Amino acid sequence: MTLSLVLQAIFAGVTNGIVYALVGMGLSAIFKGSRVINAMQGEFSVVGAMTTVLLLTKAGWPYPAAIAAGALAGALLGAGLELAFVRHMARKNASEDSFLLLTIGLALTLSAGTLFFVGRDGYLLPPFGEGVLIVLDAVIQFHALWLIAIGIGATLALRAFFHRTSVGLSMMAASIDADGAATTGINVARMRTYTFFLGGLLGALGGILVTPLVAVDYQLGLNLTLKGFAAAVLGGLTNPLGAAVGGLTLGLVESLAIIGISSSYKDVVAFTVLIVIMILMPNGILGRAGRRGG
Amino acid sequence: MAAEPLLALREVGHAFGGLSVLRSVTFDVPEGGIVGLIGPNGSGKTTLFNIVSGYIRPNMGAVLYRGTPLGRDTIQQRGLAGLVRTFQTPQVFEQMTVLENVMVGVTKLTRTSMLQDLLRTPAARGQMREIRERALAACERFQLAGLRDVPAASLTAGQRRILEIARAVVGEPRLLLLDEPSSGLNAQEIENLRDWIVRLNEGGMTVLLVSHDMGLMTVAPMVHTLYFGEIIASGDMAAIQRDARVREVYLGV
Amino acid sequence: MTSSRPLSSYVTLGLALVVWAILPFVVPRHVADLLVFTGIYTIAGLGIGLLLGHCGIVNLAQATFYGIGAYASAYCTVMLHLPALTGFALGAALSMALAWLIGRPILRLTGYFLALGTLALSAIASALFFEWDWLTGGTLGIGGIPKLDLLGFALDRPSRYYFLVWIVAFACMAVAANLVDSRTGLMLRAMRDSSTAAAALSVDLQSLRTRVFVVCALFGSLAGSLFAHHASFVSTQSFTVDRSINFLLIPVIGGATSIPGIVVGALFITFLPEFLSKLGDFHQILFGLALVAVVVLVPDGLMGALGRLRKRRVAAGNGHGG
Numbered sequence: 001m002t003l004s005l006v007l008q009a010i011f012a013g014v015t016n017g018i019v020y021a022l023v024g025m026g027l028s029a030i031f032k033g034s035r036v037i038n039a040m041q042g043e044f045s046v047v048g049a050m051t052t053v054l055l056l057t058k059a060g061w062p063y064p065a066a067i068a069a070g071a072l073a074g075a076l077l078g079a080g081l082e083l084a085f086v087r088h089m090a091r092k093n094a095s096e097d098s099f100l101l102l103t104i105g106l107a108l109t110l111s112a113g114t115l116f117f118v119g120r121d122g123y124l125l126p127p128f129g130e131g132v133l134i135v136l137d138a139v140i141q142f143h144a145l146w147l148i149a150i151g152i153g154a155t156l157a158l159r160a161f162f163h164r165t166s167v168g169l170s171m172m173a174a175s176i177d178a179d180g181a182a183t184t185g186i187n188v189a190r191m192r193t194y195t196f197f198l199g200g201l202l203g204a205l206g207g208i209l210v211t212p213l214v215a216v217d218y219q220l221g222l223n224l225t226l227k228g229f230a231a232a233v234l235g236g237l238t239n240p241l242g243a244a245v246g247g248l249t250l251g252l253v254e255s256l257a258i259i260g261i262s263s264s265y266k267d268v269v270a271f272t273v274l275i276v277i278m279i280l281m282p283n284g285i286l287g288r289a290g291r292r293g294g
Numbered sequence: 295m296a297a298e299p300l301l302a303l304r305e306v307g308h309a310f311g312g313l314s315v316l317r318s319v320t321f322d323v324p325e326g327g328i329v330g331l332i333g334p335n336g337s338g339k340t341t342l343f344n345i346v347s348g349y350i351r352p353n354m355g356a357v358l359y360r361g362t363p364l365g366r367d368t369i370q371q372r373g374l375a376g377l378v379r380t381f382q383t384p385q386v387f388e389q390m391t392v393l394e395n396v397m398v399g400v401t402k403l404t405r406t407s408m409l410q411d412l413l414r415t416p417a418a419r420g421q422m423r424e425i426r427e428r429a430l431a432a433c434e435r436f437q438l439a440g441l442r443d444v445p446a447a448s449l450t451a452g453q454r455r456i457l458e459i460a461r462a463v464v465g466e467p468r469l470l471l472l473d474e475p476s477s478g479l480n481a482q483e484i485e486n487l488r489d490w491i492v493r494l495n496e497g498g499m500t501v502l503l504v505s506h507d508m509g510l511m512t513v514a515p516m517v518h519t520l521y522f523g524e525i526i527a528s529g530d531m532a533a534i535q536r537d538a539r540v541r542e543v544y545l546g547v
Numbered sequence: 548m549t550s551s552r553p554l555s556s557y558v559t560l561g562l563a564l565v566v567w568a569i570l571p572f573v574v575p576r577h578v579a580d581l582l583v584f585t586g587i588y589t590i591a592g593l594g595i596g597l598l599l600g601h602c603g604i605v606n607l608a609q610a611t612f613y614g615i616g617a618y619a620s621a622y623c624t625v626m627l628h629l630p631a632l633t634g635f636a637l638g639a640a641l642s643m644a645l646a647w648l649i650g651r652p653i654l655r656l657t658g659y660f661l662a663l664g665t666l667a668l669s670a671i672a673s674a675l676f677f678e679w680d681w682l683t684g685g686t687l688g689i690g691g692i693p694k695l696d697l698l699g700f701a702l703d704r705p706s707r708y709y710f711l712v713w714i715v716a717f718a719c720m721a722v723a724a725n726l727v728d729s730r731t732g733l734m735l736r737a738m739r740d741s742s743t744a745a746a747a748l749s750v751d752l753q754s755l756r757t758r759v760f761v762v763c764a765l766f767g768s769l770a771g772s773l774f775a776h777h778a779s780f781v782s783t784q785s786f787t788v789d790r791s792i793n794f795l796l797i798p799v800i801g802g803a804t805s806i807p808g809i810v811v812g813a814l815f816i817t818f819l820p821e822f823l824s825k826l827g828d829f830h831q832i833l834f835g836l837a838l839v840a841v842v843v844l845v846p847d848g849l850m851g852a853l854g855r856l857r858k859r860r861v862a863a864g865n866g867h868g869g
Contacts, residue, residue, distance in 0.1 A: 037659040039666075089843060097605060100659045101799065101842045104607075108792055109835025116828050222788055226667055267674050271667040278660045279652050347747070373749035385744035387737050398737040401730055402749040408758045411729035412722050421730055458744075465748065 004137035009255040011140040015213065017231075017251020018151030022206030023224050024231030024243030025158060026199035030078075032238045033175045033195030036086060036099045040107035041203050042224030046114055048074035048204025049216040053123045063126065067208055074204020075197045081106060082196035087189060107221060114218040122215030125208070147209045154205060155244045162240070171195055203228075223267060230274035236284035246284065298361050300325040300469055300500050301346070301377075307354035307523075308341055315341045316523040319355070323469065328491065328501045330514030332534070334544070337520040339504045340382075343473050346502070347379040348372045359469070374402060376468035382477050384454035386446040392457055393442040396429040399461035403428070428464060436460040436490075452483030459490060469500045476507045488513050508535070519543075567713070571706035579705035581817050583777055586712035588813040591770035592797030593723045593806070594763030599795075600803030601727065601735040602759055604654075605662035609794040611672035612642040612764040614786030616771025618682070621689040621781050631695050631776065638768040646764035647757065654756040669791040676783045688782025695776050705777075712773055719766055720806050726762070727806075735759065767794075789831065796834060800841055 027041040052070030055061040061069070085102055094102075127143030161168040174181040174191035182188050206224070207216060214220075228243075230250050235242025250270060257269045277284075299322035306319040316338045323329045333339050344350045346357055348369040356363045359377060367375070387395050404425055410418040433439045436456055441449070449457060455475060462470060472491070476484045484507065491513050495501055503514055511517055512531045519527040519540050527537040534540055571579040591613055598604040619641060620634030627633075653664045676683050683689065694703040695711065702708040726732050737745040738752055746752060775781050793816050801812025815837070820830035 037663070039663070085839065085843060094846075096658050097603070097662075098842050098846060100605065100662055101795075102839055104792065104795075105835050105838030105842060107835070108789070108838065109832055112828065112831030112835055116832055222670065226663070226670060229663055262678075264674070264678050268671050268678075271671045271674075274667050275653065275664050278656055278664055282656075282660065369746045370749040370751055373747060379747055381743070381747070385741045385747070387740035387744065389740050390736055394733065394736070398733050398745070398750070399748055401734055404730060406730050408726075408731050408762070411731040412726050412762070414725040414729065418725075418729055422728075425730060425733070461748065 005259055006256070007136055007138035009259050010252065011138055011144065013252035013255035014248060015140070015144040015147055015251070016210075016254065017248035018148050019206045019210040019224070019247070020227045020231040020250050021244040021247025022151060022154060022202050022209070023228030024235065024247045025155070025240045026202030026206070027225075027228045028232040028235065028237060028240040028243045029158075029202065030195055030199035031232070032240060033171055034082075034086065034090070034192045035096070037096075037103065037229075038196075038199060039100060039103035039225055040081075040110055040221070041199065041228050042207075042221035042226075043107050043110035043114075044074040044078055044200045044203030045207025045210075045224050046216055046218065046221040047077055047110065047207075048200075049125070049207035049211040050114060050118060050123070051204075052208050053125060053211070053216070054118075056125070057123075070208050071201055071204045074207070075201035078196040078198075078200020078203070079193050082193050086192070086196070090189075090192070107225065111218050111221050114221070118218065120217065122217040123211070124215050125211040127212035141213065143212045147213075150205075150209060151244075154202070155241065158202075159241055167194065171198075226274060227270050230270060230277065233274070233277055233282070234284050239284070242284060249285065297325060299323055300327075300360060301502065302358040302361075303342075303346070303355065304358065305355035306342070306345060306352050306357060308338075308345060308350065308352045314523060316345075316352070319520075319523070319525060321518050321525065321528070323500060323502050325468075325500055326495070326498060327516065328495050328503065328514040330511045330517035330531075331502070331504045331520060332506065332508070332511055332517055333520035334506070336522070338523040339520055340473070342520070343379070343471060343504050347377065347471055373465070373467075376466070377471070378462045378465060378467035378469070379471035380455075380458045380462055380473055380475060382474040384451070384458040384478075386449065386454050386457055386461075388447040389445060391443050391445055392438055392449070393426075393429055393433060395446050395457055396432050396438075396461050396464055397425050399432075399464040400425045400428045402465050432460050432464040436463075451478040452480070452486065455479060455483070455487060456490070459494075463494065463499070467499070469502065470494065472501060472503045472505075474505055475503070476505055476510050484510055571709040576705060577821075579709060581821055583705050583709050583712050585810070585813045585817045586709065586716045587770045587773050587777070588794070588797060588817060589716045589810050590712075590719050590773070591767050591794050592801075592809045592813050593719050594766035595794050596798035596801075596803045596806075596809045596812075597723060597726065597735075597759055598763055599798050600805075601732065601739055602756055603739045604756065604760075605795065606665050606760070606763060607662060607788070607791045607795055608665035608668040608672070609763070609767045610669050610786045610788065610790035612646065612767030613771035613774070613790065613794070614672060614676055615642045615645070616768030617775040617781045617785070618676070618689070618771075619768075620772040620775040621692050622682070624693055624776075625689055625691050631693070634775070635769065635772045638772050639765055642764040642768035643761050646761040650757045650760040650764075651753075654753065654760060666788065666791070669788045673783065673787045676786050684782065686783055688780055690780040692775050692779045692781070694779070708777055712777070715769065715773065719769070720809075724806055731755070731758075792838075793834065796838055799838060 023041055023045055026044065027038055030036060030038045048070040051073040052066045055066040055069055056063060089098060089102065127141060128146040129142035132139050132141050133145065162172055163169070170181070170186045171191045171194055174186050174188045178188045227250060231247035232243045234246030234249055235244065250273060253273055254266055254270045258265055301323035303319050303321055306316055308316045319342060321329070331339050331342065341350065345352045348364070348367060351366070358364070359375060364372065387398060404421045406418045406421050433442055438457060438460060441453065446454070446457065475487055479487065488510055491501060491503070505511055508531060515530055516528065517531055517534055518525045519534055521543050526539045526543065527534050571582060591609055595606050595609055598606045616638035619638030620631065623629045623634035623637055624631055649668065653661065653668070656664050677685055694701060696702055697711055700707060702711055734745065734750045734755055737748070737750055738755060742752055796816055797809055797812035800815050801810065802808030816834065819833060823830045823833065
């Protein structure tokens with residue numbers, strides 16, 4: 001096991017980890033804000049990425065505009081689904097299982113819809129910045145560096161949002177104590193919609209950022225959902241910023257574990273990690289008192 | 295020679311985080327007796343109950359059942375040994391009928407393997423018949439026969455309480471732990487409950503009863519008063535109500 | 548109310564049996580083929596229904612055991628040239644063993660952790676079916692799985708295989724019904740309604756959950772083996788997470804607590820793609836929407852809604868509520 005192999009794995013791990021972190025932060029934000037486990041989180045990534053791809057290649061939009069539109073598409077999809085389904089079920093006091101089945105059904109619909117409209121092919125986006133950086137025989141693409149930088153920026157922005165802006169503080173308040181928040185004039189239902197908007201935005205961003213590195217296809221959604229969920233659990237489900245740590249951890253574990261084994265076992269490693277941490281560390285590695293599943 | 299108490303608490307103590315909830319609690323529950331625990335909210339009654347029934351492991355001290363420490367016995371193991379509890383809010387099986395609820399209480403007295411049940415062997419059928427018969431008898435005894443086929447969800451609070459007790463008793467426990475059994479009941483229902491406790495005890499059932507209802511507590515010849523996790527007075531209700539420390543704590547006298 | 552069944556219900560049963568027996572001969576071949584699949588999916592869905600309806604557990608791992616059953620049958624008959632029964636037995640044994648091993652830790656989880664755990668399991672299995680192509684043939688799969696024969700009859704067309712599949716399905720339905728009406732069934736429903744109270748009555752929750760999970764895996768494996776001999780060819784596409792979700796749809800749509808409901812659900816997921824075949828892969832979209840619709844509008848499935856309608860009619864007929 002040479003140093004450059006390890007370094008290569010670390011590069012790959014951090015890169016993937018940031019993507020998982022973004023998906024996980026969205027999932028965690030949605031859970032924190034609504035107690036709903038969003039099994040379609042990864043589909044937001046696919047929809048965001050596909051929107052960008054289509055606008056760029058079919059409609060000829062400039063890249064930055066296509067990216068913005070893709071991120072917005074994910075965000076609007078999230079908010080839209082909350083308004084259409086979640087709100088209705090929340091009013092009927094639906095069980096946790098019902099919400100889960102709902103999001104699984106929506107995930108299936110979105111994934112099947114992607115298959116139907118776009119087909120089985122995978123699509124790539126152009127990277128931000130051409131070329132690679134070589135450190136000690138280990139290669140990292142410039143795009144990956146951009147990805148890491150944007151990911152860190154997004155995490156910091158999210159932190160600032162939750163702690164500094166009034167909307168963010170209201171969302172936090174509504175999720176900690178809905179009744180108390182309502183008495184101070186916070187529209188709890190609207191906060192929940194914003195939460196889904198935010199979750200969709202983060203998911204879409206993750207999808208767009210990863211597509212120059214990994215082709216996006218209709219099956220990527222489930223994969224990202226499970227890994228995002230692992231990231232979120234690792235970070236403590238009710239702690240959206242913890243998912244950043246969780247995502248990085250997952251990415252690194254995944255990449256380091258497959259040194260010497262074929263890289264096709266990457267997913268198997270990640271999903272096994274998910275199962276193991278749910279059983280052994282349901283409150284995540286940060287140990288905050290999140291809520292145990294179920 | 296004094297008979298060994300059915301249940302014995304020795305120096306039981308528990309703290310949540312840094313907060314001490316129970317301190318050095320020691321008392322006996324003699325076989326065939328009724329013992330009560332009374333105390334204001336926050337006195338540790340619920341925690342003590344949860345420790346005895348197996349939902350919490352105490353930080354300190356021991357709970358002995360028939361002479362041996364309960365240690366790490368699970369809730370189910372304690373139930374099989376004869377130590378059965380009810381809950382402050384009656385936990386009935388909502389979607390099952392009254393009869394089926396009681397039948398669940400009988401299941402621990404019988405034994406079938408899943409394979410026998412899957413194949414509906416004569417042994418499995420026989421066990422089901424027995425379960426049903428015992429449950430029917432219990433329904434008669436507890437005057438629930440008319441409500442046999444009613445889904446438990448439709449019962450009143452008083453009926454739920456009786457159902458819960460019937461369901462617990464049909465499994466032939468030795469020690470019945472009643473957690474705030476009068477909560478949610480009206481005066482008539484509490485009277486009915488009191489009668490049932492007396493009747494069960496006369497039939498040989500040992501009872502440990504937690505309640506804030508002083509009237510119901512008169513059914514217990516020995517009552518321990520808990521205050522901030524410590525027993526501050528023991529005796530029958532009359533003695534408790536005369537006790538200086540209790541008066542100070544409850545009435546500020 | 549006495550428990551003697553009226554003559555009319557026996558007559559209905561008899562008629563239904565006759566219809567069932569002549570159906571494969573009067574419908575076109577591809578419909579008979581779909582009816583075979585309905586039987587196979589009924590078997591797979593029964594297990595999921597038991598877990599969902601009686602344990603309140605969402606099991607998204609069924610494609611794993613379906614796949615193990617199918618590959619075991621394929622491998623035993625095609626690679627090892629052993630009689631078909633060994634494939635069935637091997638698949639069943641492997642599935643039950645795996646369910647036992649993985650079930651014990653995973654079933655300690657509850658709610659959405661458990662559901663997502665089973666989903667992760669299905670994803671792992673799907674990836675391994677793909678990776679271990681020395682065993683499964685990967686996407687190229689294993690072909691040439693022989694048709695079965697029963698008492699000398701070669702079950703080489705759907706109208707004949709139909710009978711084997713449905714007899715197995717009826718047997719599984721009987722076994723599931725036995726379980727529901729048994730002592731174990733009582734404990735399962737108690738666990739579903741209030742696990743706290745069930746534990747207080749000494750019901751061993753963990754052991755029950757694991758055992759039902761193992762039974763579910765057995766049914767999944769049987770269905771998979773039957774599938775292998777029907778399709779003659781198995782490859783990874785049939786054992787993905789989508790398949791697990793489709794299996795979950797069966798009790799969700801038809802009603803998890805009713806055994807006829809499982810048949811309804813199986814009919815739904817078999818025939819809907821057929822009706823929409825002109826639209827290509829559109830049926831998955833509708834499956835997703837159907838799941839959403841049922842969850843939002845009819846949480847206990849079609850049979851559940853029917854049950855409530857019937858109760859309302861009885862109550863109205865009796866002139867008062869229960």
